[in-house]
Amino acid sequence: MPTRAHGPIGGGPIARPAYGVLEPEDLSTASRRRFLQAGAFMFGFAALGHAGKAWAQGHSQGEEPSLQALNTGGPDTGAAFDGFAPGGFIRIPREGKITFIIPSVEMGQGIATGEAMMLAEELEVGLDQIQIEWAPPNEQLYSQPILKSQATGGSTSTRGAWGPLRQAGAAARTMLIGAAAQRWNVPPDTCFAERGRVYSRSNGQSLPYGALVAAVASQPVPQNVAVKQPGHFKLIGRSLQRIDTPAKVNGSAQFGIDVRVPGMKIAALEICPVQGGRLKGFRDNGARQVPGVVDVLRIENAVAVVADHYWAAKKGLEQLDLVWDNRGREMISTDRIREQLADGSANGKPIMGRKAGDADAAMRDAHSSVEAVYELPFLAHATMEPMNTTVHVRPDACEIWVGTQAPTAAQAAAAKVLGVPPEKVILHNHLIGGGFGRRLVAESITQAVQFARQVPYPIKVIQSREQDIQHDLFRPAYHDKIAVGLGPDGLPTVLTDRITGGSVLGNYLSAGLPQGAIDSDAIEGAAETPYAIPNVLVDWVRKDAPVKVNWWRGVGPAHNVYVVESFIDECAHSVGCDPVEYRRAMLKANPRSRNVLNIAAAKAGWGKPLPPRTGRGISLHDSFGSHLALVCEVHVTPAGEVELRRLVAAIDCGQTVNPNSVVAQIEGGVVFGLSAALFNGITFTNGRVDQSNFNDYRQIRINEVPPFEVHVVQSTADPGGVGEAGTVSAAPALNNAIFAATGVRLRKLPIDRTLLADKNAGDAVLAAAVPLGLGAAALAMMPREGREDAA
Amino acid sequence: MATTTITINGQPHDVDVPPDMPLLWVLRDVVGLTGTKFGCGIAQCGACTVHLDGKPARSCVLPMSAIGGRQVTTVEGVGATPIGQKVQQAWLGVEVVQCGYCQSGQIMSAAALLGRNPAPDDAAIDAAMAGNICRCGTYPRIRAAIKHAAGLKAENV
Secondary structure (H helix, E strand, O other), X not given: OOOOOOOOOOOOOXXXXXXXXXXXXXXXXXXXXXXXXXXXXXXXXXXXXXXXHHHHHOOOOOOOHHHHHHHOOOHHHOOOOOEXXXXXXXXXXXXXXXXXXXXXXXXXXXXXXXXXXXXXXXXXXXXXXXXXXXXXOOHHHHOEOOOOEOOOOXXXXXXXXXXXXXXXXXXXXXXXXXXXXXHHOOOHHHEEEEOOEEEEOOOOOEEEHHHHHHHHOOOOOOOOOOOOOOOOOOOOOOOOOOOOOHHHHOOXXXXXXXOOOOOOEEEEEEEOOEOOOEEEEEEEOOHHHOOOEEEEEEEOOEEEEEEOOHHHHHHHHOOEEEEEEOOOHHHOOXXXXXXXXXHHHHHOOOEEEXXXXXXXXXXXXXXXXXXXXXXXXXXXOOOOOOOEEEEEEOOOOEEEEEOOOOHHHHHHHHHHHHOOOHHHEEEEEOEOOOOOOHHHOOHHHHHHHHHHOOOOOXXXXXXXXXXXXXXXXXXXXXXXXXXXXXXXXXXXXXXXXXXXXXXXXXXXOOOOOOOOOOOXXXXXXXXXXXXXXXXXXXXEEEOOOOOOEOOOOOHHHHHHHHHHHHHHHHHHHHOOOOHHHHHHHOOOOOHHHHHHHHXXXXXXXXXXXXXXXXXXXXXXXXXXXXXXEEEEEEEEOOOOOEEEXXXXXXXXXXXXXXXXXXXXXXXXXXHHHHHHHHHOOEXXXXXXXXXXOOOOOOOOOHHHOOOEEEEEEOOOOOOOOOOOHHHHHHHHHHXXXXXXHHOOOOOEOOOOHHHOOOOOOOHHHHHOHHHHXXXXXXXXXXXXXXXXXXX | OEEEEEEEOOEEEEEEEOOOOEHHHHHHHHHOOOOOOOOOOOOOOOOOEEEEOXXXXXXXXXXXXXXXXXXXXXHHHHOOOHHHHHHHHHHHHOOOOOOOOOXXXXXXXXXXXXXXXXXOOHHHHHHHHOOOOOOOOOHHHHHHHHHHHOOOOOOOO
């Protein structure tokens, strides 16, 4: 039995996961390489609102679409499968490895391993006995029950898979045991399965699953088979090594951008720098004379130079004088958008989000009150892998190679461009080099198809980093006015939050979000807090900025919890109460949140003395079915630079599937959120995005990330989501730590270091405050050896 | 255009490319070694890091004309060196990787660091690794994995 190297150890209520080294026995072996080679698959049409049968209802008799889907799913799903395929997730051949069809998309979160563990647990096989393929196109089979679409996002994958995948494994195991029992003429309950074999307790015989395939292949799949109770898990809850990582350390992993297909050319492009503008025309000063350039293509709002390699394409692009028609969109500016949001907050028509009790009366009767306005900027995703799509439009079909979080939506988008049915679009999905919501949107795929349809050969369209950042669909900017009325004990009797910003959800609804309808994402994290506050009024003023927006890691809670948790901190300080004590007093009816709050505070040494201008901040939220507390410790230099000193998180996400992946997601999510809070905001001047690359849209670096502890509460409650929880915690914990260190309450992101300089530190230091922040960034960007060799 | 011979992972390659073409695109689009990644194109993120005679270089801004006779090592070849192999094993053992897109560059930077400093402290790790961005936030584990590869106890990471 493999040893447990990470996560809950020793049976106590709390584990302190450390970066132990996984034992070799924990490695699943050959499956990894097979999985990464089998990166291509094809999807059916995505229709919001239709839960797939495999997910929602288990697998019923004669559900042949699974086999059909597999057999027509493109070059990598193989020829007609001769074996046992009970539903969409499991294929057992007569000989050789079992294949698991993984319904979610792997973008770093470790879901391929987690979903394989759910199937393996109930099927009674080891991860070393299986290989993995991505789900083929089929909304019927693979529509995710929470998102109701074949997509990966919103920290829903583990929650969505938890029931259906274990059920699928249990049903298949039950059938195999039944077939063996029949063959031996013994009662099924005298048999058991282990590591891909059925054993008889009565006659001592055993048979491998492959030998039972013929007997079960045409049998009906049983429904509602009992799954294992916690305490009986062999794999679930153990830190097994991820199956996708070996190919990611030796360069063999194939991301979308790595695709090379015969005859393929590479396209570099320039998109109208003003969103909504279009290409009026261009003068070609010799693009086609650049060696390697084969074509210059245009679409309504962009031009592409196509060449044998990206460098020639980029050089060719430099030979074009582009003339844009900005269609009056130069008016867009950050100042103007901020004014419009503020105006909307004051004068707009709010849409009710949540109302509990009587907020007006409670506010009138309050002993005292606190009110504040918080502002959040637009944010780009800046995934490490720039947006890219490879497309071949042939007379008979369109073939696409890409990494997407929403494969059926991507397929539909391509089909729409071409005016063909979706099944004419063969979409090969790939490992994703960072999603964070960016790759839920098919816009770059639409664009690539618009170019590719003009040429007979396949083209790989690569957005430069500058294009990737400037033409992202951003997390919306917000203007939120939040207030509480406090009782005589200083605790809130009423909370109101007027949220003003655009709708993301509307972009995902075919007819848009109707005017007057609430966007649940806009209020998530504010409408429901962990705290017992009897009167609540959370509403939303819809103010769609003239800028395309999209979900960003942490979605609604990443926006609202920053506001609520910063503000709760303000409330605590306003009545002279310790922020942890204050929160605890509101958590009497929320034991799971109270528990993580207590653990994080205790492990972080909350209340222990710190040096001057050093402080701890805490944040707490219940999001995605999980409960997470984070303590951030910072030191603020006299010049106002913020140095992270320590991070301590405690999470209760119910039953963990792979605890080490939980820890990794909390670490990564928090670092992602801190990076944005410390550095990021997309701004507009004359309709153009001011930022362009990692020099001016800079990201946190290793020298800026402190020691990090994650404590995972052992639980057998249903799993919660974890991929975005850490991001939600980051900004408010940082904000509250800065206040603890300096006494300065920041209410706008990213943090403004000029407000944090030590007023007593002298003019020289103050003058240096702004450049220091940038200077540190510049220093970090180019280590000595890189500078020397790259220059 | 002129035919140039470069040695990549011990193998000579004749390539017909312009002298100002960055090594990154020669590796990816001409030679077909796609493990080295495009991240920013301006030496800000480190995803394109390779070794030139064992020293790290950002291949996205390294023109072919600057390579001369130096040996190019990429993530596909670094595992053939004892240090590269140790780093890759440590990366898996500590389970550093999430999306993995930046990790080719991280591994190349780490292997170069350990090549010149077999027992790096935190400051040395910061100095060597601060040019490599990871958007998944794997930095604490990168630090731990480097110490693990160096045979050092990863304390307080």
